Amino acid sequence: MLKPSIFLSKFNRTFLIYFVSYFLVIIIPIIVIGSFSYLVSINALENELSNSSGNSLIQIRTAIENTLDEIDKLSIQTGIDARIYAYGNNTDSNYFLTELLDLTRDIPSKNRNIQSIKMYFKTNNMIISSSGILSAYKGEIANRWVENSGNTSRKAIWLPTQSIPNYDGDIDKVITLVRSVPVNTEKKLGLLAVNIHEAKLSQAMENMKINSHSAIYITDDHKNLISGKPLNTDITNDRSSEYINKILGSGNQGHFIAGINKTPTLVCYAKSSYTGWIFVSETPLTYLTQKLSFIQNLTFGLCLLLALVGIFISYLLSRTMYNPIKKLMDMFKSQPDSSNTMFEAKSRDSFTFLSGAFQQVIVRNKDLEKSYYSSLPVLNERFVLSLLNNKIVDSLEIQSQIDFLGIDFMYPNYCVVLIEVDNFAELADALTLADLNLYIFAIRNIAEELLGTSFKFLSAEVSESRLAFIVNIPDENVNTFNSDITGILEQIKESVSKFYTLTVSAGIGNIYHEMADCGLSYRESLNVMKYKLMSGTDTILFYHDLSDSYKIAYYYPEKTETLIKNNIKSGDIQKVKEYLNEIYSNIKSNYSVSYEEVYSTYNRLLDASLSVLSDSGIQHSDIFGENYIVYKDLAKKETLDEIHLFISRLFESIVSYISSIDKGDKNIEKAMDFIGKNFQRDLSVESIADYVGLNASYFSRVFKNVTGKTVLEFITLKRLESSKELLKETNLNIAQIAQKVGYNNVHSFMRFFKKYEGITPGDYRNGQ
Numbered sequence: 001m002l003k004p005s006i007f008l009s010k011f012n013r014t015f016l017i018y019f020v021s022y023f024l025v026i027i028i029p030i031i032v033i034g035s036f037s038y039l040v041s042i043n044a045l046e047n048e049l050s051n052s053s054g055n056s057l058i059q060i061r062t063a064i065e066n067t068l069d070e071i072d073k074l075s076i077q078t079g080i081d082a083r084i085y086a087y088g089n090n091t092d093s094n095y096f097l098t099e100l101l102d103l104t105r106d107i108p109s110k111n112r113n114i115q116s117i118k119m120y121f122k123t124n125n126m127i128i129s130s131s132g133i134l135s136a137y138k139g140e141i142a143n144r145w146v147e148n149s150g151n152t153s154r155k156a157i158w159l160p161t162q163s164i165p166n167y168d169g170d171i172d173k174v175i176t177l178v179r180s181v182p183v184n185t186e187k188k189l190g191l192l193a194v195n196i197h198e199a200k201l202s203q204a205m206e207n208m209k210i211n212s213h214s215a216i217y218i219t220d221d222h223k224n225l226i227s228g229k230p231l232n233t234d235i236t237n238d239r240s241s242e243y244i245n246k247i248l249g250s251g252n253q254g255h256f257i258a259g260i261n262k263t264p265t266l267v268c269y270a271k272s273s274y275t276g277w278i279f280v281s282e283t284p285l286t287y288l289t290q291k292l293s294f295i296q297n298l299t300f301g302l303c304l305l306l307a308l309v310g311i312f313i314s315y316l317l318s319r320t321m322y323n324p325i326k327k328l329m330d331m332f333k334s335q336p337d338s339s340n341t342m343f344e345a346k347s348r349d350s351f352t353f354l355s356g357a358f359q360q361v362i363v364r365n366k367d368l369e370k371s372y373y374s375s376l377p378v379l380n381e382r383f384v385l386s387l388l389n390n391k392i393v394d395s396l397e398i399q400s401q402i403d404f405l406g407i408d409f410m411y412p413n414y415c416v417v418l419i420e421v422d423n424f425a426e427l428a429d430a431l432t433l434a435d436l437n438l439y440i441f442a443i444r445n446i447a448e449e450l451l452g453t454s455f456k457f458l459s460a461e462v463s464e465s466r467l468a469f470i471v472n473i474p475d476e477n478v479n480t481f482n483s484d485i486t487g488i489l490e491q492i493k494e495s496v497s498k499f500y501t502l503t504v505s506a507g508i509g510n511i512y513h514e515m516a517d518c519g520l521s522y523r524e525s526l527n528v529m530k531y532k533l534m535s536g537t538d539t540i541l542f543y544h545d546l547s548d549s550y551k552i553a554y555y556y557p558e559k560t561e562t563l564i565k566n567n568i569k570s571g572d573i574q575k576v577k578e579y580l581n582e583i584y585s586n587i588k589s590n591y592s593v594s595y596e597e598v599y600s601t602y603n604r605l606l607d608a609s610l611s612v613l614s615d616s617g618i619q620h621s622d623i624f625g626e627n628y629i630v631y632k633d634l635a636k637k638e639t640l641d642e643i644h645l646f647i648s649r650l651f652e653s654i655v656s657y658i659s660s661i662d663k664g665d666k667n668i669e670k671a672m673d674f675i676g677k678n679f680q681r682d683l684s685v686e687s688i689a690d691y692v693g694l695n696a697s698y699f700s701r702v703f704k705n706v707t708g709k710t711v712l713e714f715i716t717l718k719r720l721e722s723s724k725e726l727l728k729e730t731n732l733n734i735a736q737i738a739q740k741v742g743y744n745n746v747h748s749f750m751r752f753f754k755k756y757e758g759i760t761p762g763d764y765r766n767g768q
Contacts, residue, residue: 013653026310034303050255053268056210061270061279071413079183088189089182091124095751104130114199115174120146121190145193148179158275160224161198173198200226231260231282301441384460413473415511422537424465425636446495503538530595561608567705568612571659584644623657667692668706679718680742685711727765
């Protein structure tokens with residue numbers, strides 16, 4: 001047996017530290033990797049189960065939504081039926097009641113998922129059922145959808161599952177879709193309820209799920225169970241309510257682990273934007289741990305084996321590493337540096353010695369790091385922005401910054417050149433922020449490369465669309481600077497146009513002999529850019545070219561505005577364009593008209609045109625749409641030519657629309673002639689409006705104003721007039737006459753005839 005003294009002499013303190021370190025470095029990863037592998041296996045299975053359950057749930061949601069969409073479309077189709085409108089406005093008519101009963105009776109046969117159809121009318125507080133029953137609403141449980149539906153003036157409402165009796169007296173669970181009717185009119189006369197078999201939706205979900213362990217159900221945001229059966233049948237209790245609340249506060253779809261009935265359970269959910277429902281699947285995870293028991297035992301055995309191997313490898317590595325470290329210390333001690341003696345005196349072991357030695361390296365690295373950061377380009381840009389915005393005005397402070405940043409400005413001549421991307425507002429609407437930044441970066445590179453061939457400069461991005469350059473001008477180039485910078489800017493414009501299909505404009509301030517005056521030159525370049533409104537895009541402007549001698553007083557043309565309004569009303573677009581051209585020419589010839597005066601003039605012209613529409617009872621949305629803001633579009637125009645073209649086209653649209661209204665009588669005559677020739681067919685307002693080329697709602701309004709009757713009333717009277725002629729002048733029987741005037745059902749024709757004439761068709765033919 002080895003004595004401790006012999007052991008310690010052979011394995012000194014440094015060696016033991018290395019051995020323990022290597023052992024820990026080896027054994028800890030083995031434990032971590034083993035544990036991680038086991039957890040990864042569980043997570044992999046959980047993720048696979050989550051993905052498959054999530055995909056299955058999305059497929060189920062899609063299938064259910066498709067089914068509900070078919071039913072919703074059927075409800076809309078029912079809601080636009082004219083018989084609803086007719087009965088709602090005349091609930092005393094037995095004829096219209098019979099027609100409505102025929103309508104509701106046919107609907108359940110069109111979709112096997114529909115249990116029943118009911119309609120409620122506010123006028124008489126009556127409910128019409130697809131079973132043919134007409135009853136007064138008294139708040140029965142089966143008809144609670146009337147009061148539970150709330151305000152359905154804008155959209156359909158899906159109500160939670162409820163139990164109602166069916167036609168045989170048995171109890172059915174149904175989901176109810178409630179919609180205000182009629183659908184195609186602003187006046188809401190009642191409600192349409194479509195009762196859907198909950199059992200068929202539940203069975204469809206059961207048939208589509210891929211895991212027999214899973215439970216799938218649908219709930220709403222009030223925790224009402226819509227369909228299906230959860231593992232915990234009461235989703236409103238405290239434990240279930242906790243994870244339902246978590247679903248409500250999360251995104252549109254996802255999954256998490258929850259404890260349900262004291263069992264870890266995978267909960268997947270997918271929210272429906274169509275109905276607002278939440279589709280939930282619950283899968284217990286107990287069988288996953290059973291499948292992984294073999295992997296757990298295998299992982300433990302491998303970790304133990306690798307730990308034994310790690311002890312052997314740690315010994316070899318410690319022996320291998322100690323001698324090179326000792327040589328490194330000896331080498332450092334041999335360097336002619338007095339500080340090494342201090343380190344050696346304080347050192348108890350090699351680690352303390354090396355720590356002190358490398359401290360010197362760290363100090364040197366910090367000095368290098370400080371030097372590196374002081375040369376970053378961002379400091380140059382901050383300095384430029386401070387100069388341009390007059391945040392640095394003291395000459396000594398400016399010189400100090402120049403020396404610190406190492407800026408090589410040799411000449412006492414400075415000028416600010418401003419480059420602006422044309423039509424940037426329209427470009428911003430079409431591109432992402434990343435693309436816009438990329439364009440600005442590219443334009444800046446082009447400008448810096450071309451400017452650098454002739455001048456020294458500093459640059460900065462002063463706004464989203466503008467780049468500013470402080471140019472240092474040699475004394476010999478001051479007199480030729482305008483021509484020199486013009487040539488360079490033309491190259492920049494050409495390169496930008498060639499590579500990026502963009503145009504840029506440039507504004508150049510005056511030359512100053514103090515760097516502190518760069519802010520003044522910058523403000524001059526900003527002011528001169530406003531004159532791009534007159535000169536157009538893709539241009540180069542010098543501040544010194546502006547002269548007070550060009551300034552002529554400009555007054556808004558009140559008289560011309562009146563003439564434009566009169567010609568808009570009369571529909572003379574040529575005259576309107578002549579007056580707009582006159583205003584354009586006056587502004588164009590007066591170069592000193594300010595930026596603000598131009599926009600004020602054209603905004604007032606817009607006000608005038610919209611006032612004409614208002615006086616004519618026309619909404620601007622009838623022409624341009626609901627969300628169109630004409631003033632916002634005008635503000636995006638950067639040049640006078642663009643503004644003039646925009647206003648001319650706008651006025652042309654207004655005149656064209658007003659002129660089309662004046663043709664209304666001719667369109668109505670055309671529609672009446674069409675009805676007279678085709679009333680035997682099943683005509684709709686939309687088909688007649690399409691024939692005359694008008695919007696359906698606008699056509700209905702104009703038709704009523706011209707004829708004093710609605711389109712449906714006019715068609716009805718045409719059929720009545722034709723049937724009376726056939727009864728008097730032909731020997732056709734009643735059924736044949738009904739078919740000729742557009743009725744497929746002879747009983748409907750007889751009820752219609754008696755309503756308007758007071759007698760039956762047979763009595764009319766007999767002269768009673």
